[in-house]
Amino acid sequence: TERRNRTEGPSQFRFRMSVQNPLRLLNLAGKSLLTYEALAISALEYLPIELFPPLFMEAFCGRHRKALKALVQAWPFVRLPLGGLMQTPHLVTLQAVLDGLDVLLTQKDRPR
Template sequence: LQRQRSRFRMSVQNPLRLLNLAGKSLLTNEALAISALEYLPIELFPQLFMEAFCGRHRKTLKALVQAWPFVRLPLGGLMQTPHLGILQAVLDGLDVLLAQKDQPK
């Protein structure tokens, strides 16, 4: 039973760790990260957003906001550690996104 619990813990923790590694790896090349956004699984977006926010990757953060696949973009928790340049990148991304939605298709 103990051995089965160990396997379960590893399998539960590994996907989170893999997402962390994937996000960090992708952010080493900002241009690649931005161009890959349309091909990423949506499960990677929250982790990549946090990695970009904490790592102050402004261009990637702006592009992430524009490509955000979810209905909500929870920013409340991020206000605990405000950094003007990073928050400006998020707002710039929202401005572009809103401008695109105002354009008739």
């Protein structure tokens, strides 16, 4: 069994690495994109929808209020789960989310 554990260890490690690396790369890409907030906002219409949730969280945690407001306005999903964000003390950042929702609700033609 000791030999078996040795052979299983690296394969399990490789599997975990392959699952974790895309998430890390995605987070790094989101941080990089958000360093140029105007670029991030202009790129929203070209982003795949899979990138919206991690980019939203990155913008929220990094307190990128303009990008956050634009992300909410361009949100491609039916629901925007805000429950977990309500427990954070970033009131100004949360206000940006609410401002984005306000703009979204007043639009007649919704994006995407």
